[in-house]
Amino acid sequence: MGNKLRNIFISILAILVLVLTFNLQNVKAATNYTSSDMITEAKIVNQDKTYTVGGTVPLTYEFDSTGHQLKNNDTLTIDVPSPLSVTSGSQFDVTDDNGQVIGTAVLSDNNQIIVTFNENVEELESVQGTLSINTGVNVDRKAQIGTNNVDFPVKDNQTQTSILKTKTNDKNISKKGVLGKDSQGNDIVTWTILVNRNELDFGNLTVSDQITDTNLAYVPGSVVVQEANWIDKDAGTYKRGNTVSADKYSLTETGSGFDLAIPKSGKQMYAIVFQTKVTDPDKLTDGTVFRNDASMTGSFSGNNGNGTQIIEDSASGKVSNETNSGNGSGTKLGSVVLTKNDEQNNNVLEGAIYDLYKVGSTTPLQTGLTTDTNGQIKVSSLSAGDYYFKETKAPSGYQLNENEIPFTITGQTTTPIKVNGVDEPEKEELGSIVIRKIDAETGYKLAGAEFNIVNDQGVVVGTITTDRLGIGHYYNLPIGHYKLVETKAPQGYLKGQDVEFDVTSNNLTPELISVENEKEVTGEDSYSIVLQKFDTDDMTLGVPGAEYTLYTTDGTALMSGITNELGVIRIDNLKPGNYYFQETKAPQGYDLNPDKILFTIKENDNEAGVGTLITSDPQTKSEPGDNNNGNEIDPSEPGDTDEGNSEEPNTEKPNVEEPDDNNGGLIVDPEHPTANNDDDDQIGLIPNPTNPDSTTNNSGANNEKLPQTGNNSNLLASLLGLVILISIVYHKQRQA
Known part of the structure; x- marks a missing residue:
């Protein structure tokens, strides 16, 4: 018996540990x-x-x-x-x-x-x-x-x-509309006119409603008249009563509406319900506001039977398909994959160790990053900015390569950035250099600059051509003294000065060599081009921070530049020919525009060049709407009104409170406007006006709560109690 109890105890304890672990994980998850x-x-x-x-x-x-x-x-x-x-x-x-x-x-x-x-x-x-x-x-x-x-x-x-x-509503008439569908699935607006709101003792009461909105068509035979009584007039709640039989009023219908007369109406307040069809369903999604007006005339005898007093009043109603919305944006976290290769045979290298830096900081973000069996280092969750890897330990049998490996996280994509590093075998003391070519005045990165690497014997041992980002590499340089000689400057620029450098056993990879170029003095056959980027929504607003690269039509990159605070890039000393700009890095808050901006420079163009190229892109954002999904008198503000639309369609059951104006709730079933709504199984209400077949159970959504830190688990308490109980029984058996 004791062994059995012990086994049960151990089993329940194991379950308890699992449940506790599961709960802790869930608590931490949200x-x-x-x-x-x-x-x-x-x-x-x-x-x-x-x-x-x-x-x-x-x-x-x-x-x-x-x-x-x-x-x-x-x-x-x-x-x-x-x-x-x-x-x-x-x-x-x-x-x-x-x-x-x-x-x-x-x-x-x-x-x-x-x-x-x-x-x-x-x-x-x-x-x-x-x-x-x-x-x-x-x-x-x-x-x-x-x-x-x-x-x-x-x-x-x-x-x-x-x-x-x-304020309270003291008008004698109000009107409200709710979007829905009829039995054939047609889009409709169900309108409710509340008349004699102040419960005056009218002898005769007439109501007129003629549809003037071209987006709506009156539905003949849809008029229903019901008695209505206030529950709390100040709060705007009332209840509907009996449906008034057709012999108690006269109804004259036209192609665009109706005129209704109720003789001897007395102090009774009435709810008049009817429908209009939406003539163009596309209007439901383009922000169109559907409008309708109604008027009433009531007469009653004056005090002491002296004369007859006439009361005239009117109400306007509006409704649209505006709904709640939400948007959020942010810079995306990026990632990078570094692949390490043998410089001679391109084999991947395992065991190279790197530190990761953010440009401008001397403190590494991450240290000890080591290439795996695929020769790769993968780093994720990087915010937008410029970074570089620097090798701290080479794989066994290879020389340390201290050249920085730069890369940029744009914040626009989660696609990993791919970079490469190479190491040279130890048996050869060979070095390497990285050069950067820039405009001396603007800092634009210059492509197509060509250099010779000349040793101390005057022999050319290698050549470098800068790429689109103005960067050039050269590997396998023996130890020695060298001179970097520019043999061809980028178009429109003068050649830069020679730069001398050394490759030594203590420094096989000299620091980045930066070479600046001055522009040529513009001659008769040289021209300028200006590109200016604007915000599409405000063409007076220049967009800074956009990087564009200038290409010849065969795809050869000439230089890259970044728009200044006015959104301007200027390129001088261009020869006649065909060119294009292409955006290579989007500014913050904008998407990258891949379209080419083509232009041609012809001989004998005027001295000002070919003029200014204009481009624009929109920011990606959502404008908050101001429509209340209700009705109001001011046509400039789709929303609730202080004069019309006072009925609360969310609580239209007879003898049940229903707020006088609560947009966005339940509406009368267009198929059964006279239905008795006391029976929940036969209430004839549409939970979703744009989809009457759908049902919504909000209680489930409201009751679901994510586990939070500090919450107690009833299951956990029960299991603890069970463990204690079994322990007591077990010890009693042992004592017996």
């Missing part, structure tokens, strides 16, 4: 950031507008993850402050500059916006972006009528204050 960690700006988009209670309030959040390396499943939780309330459980994607999804944002029922990042964010060094919340955040019913200060939590435990102006 970090929950808050507004204090990442939100740099938060505000109400339109603070000059006055919102009705229950109306939609668009928000904008700016975030920056600098200082935090985001990982898969990390979250950013944003608390939405009072008197704003989150009323929609919708979710939307957060994408980078290339449209790749880096996270998903959810509007949570507990008045939060939660962004969960995915594995794609791990490619970025840091992420800066915008969350545009156009629907789902409303004025809370408890908001003070008048001016409210809304304090948004932001980074470093600070707050930013926005002004929220609110």
Whole structure:
């Protein structure tokens, strides 16, 4: 019996260790950031507008993850402050500059916006972006009528204050539209007109609605009239009652709308529902705002029976397919692969040790990097910048090569940069040199410069030609004294001065030799060219930091240059011929443009050369929208209105509270506008107006939480209790 208990005890202990390890790994896997960690700006988009209670309030959040390396499943939780309330459980994607999804944002029922990042964010060094919340955040019913200060939590435990102006709706008529589909799948707008909102004792009540928006067509036979009563008028909530039978009112339909008259309407408030068809479905995705107007006339007897008083009023409604959106961008972390070869036979070399430096620093970023059996060193997660490898120990049987191996991480791609290093066998004391050719005035890198390497006997032992980046290498130089003699300067330049150097047993690889060239004095057959790069969105804004290489039409690189603070590169002393510029490194915030910029220099061009070449590229970014997915009177601001669109389609059940204006919720089923919504199985509601067949269960998304540091595991506690219990039983058996 004791052995059996002991075996059970050991088994459960093993399971406990596994569970504990699994929980620890999961706890470490995700970090929950808050507004204090990442939100740099938060505000109400339109603070000059006055919102009705229950109306939609668009928000904008700016975030920056600098200082935090985001990982898969990390979250950013944003608390939405009072008197704003989150009323929609919708979710939307957060994408980078290339449209790749880096996270998903959810509007949570507990008045939060939660962004969960995915594995794609791990490619970025840091992420800066915008969350545009156009629907789902409303004025809370408890908001003070008048001016409210809304304090948004932001980074470093600070707050930013926005002004929220609110008022009640005292008009006699309001109107709201919601996008959806009919039973045939056609795109429609379901409109609701709320009339006699102030419950005046009308003798006769007439309502007219004629469609003037060319993007909409009235649907005959769609009008339904229902009784309505306030639950809380100040809060904008009401309930719908019975459907009014057709014999209680008169309806005259035209091709573009209807006129409706209710005799002896009394103090009853009515909800009139009808539909319009969207004539061009493409308008749903291009930002089009659909508009509609309604008017009413009511008459009632004056005090003491003296005369008849006429009340006239009107309302406008708007709706669009604007939704919430999010974007984020950042420099991508890059990587590099160094391959080490034998200089003579190109065989890969294992065991070479390198240090990695960032240009401008004498302290290595990484040390002791050793080539593997494939002769390679792989380094990842490098931020944008210029780097170089330097060998600290050669493989056995080879000479140390102290030449720097430079490379650049652009921040634009995750594709590894490939560089090569070579070593020479120890039996030959041979050295090597690296030269760099630049414009003495501008620092532009000059291609096509040709040099002879002359020994102390006056014999030419080798030649070098600089590449597109102005770099040239020469290997297998015996120990001795040499002179570097320029034999051919780049086009438009004078030859540089001779440079003397030594290769010694203590220094087989002299430091980088930099050779500067002065421009030739421009003659009658020499010309200049100017290239200027602009931002496409602002053609007065020059873009600095773009690297362009000048080529002849046969693909021969002449030189490379970087645009100055005005976005300008100037090349002088060019001969007549055909050339082209091509961008070889994009500036920060722009994508690389591979297009060639062709130009021709002809003889007898004017003294100013061929003029200025203009190019432009757009920054990659998303503009936050300001549409509330609702309706308002101001045609310049698609969103909620203080006069129309007061009905809350998210709670349209009879005898159930429904806010007077809460855009982005449930809408009346276009097929069954008179359905009794008391029965949840027959409510005739469309959870998603653009996809009525879809269903959304928000409770699951709201209840799912990532494990956080410090969380207790019920399973862990249960297993610990079980282990203790078995231990007691085991010891009692042993004592028996």
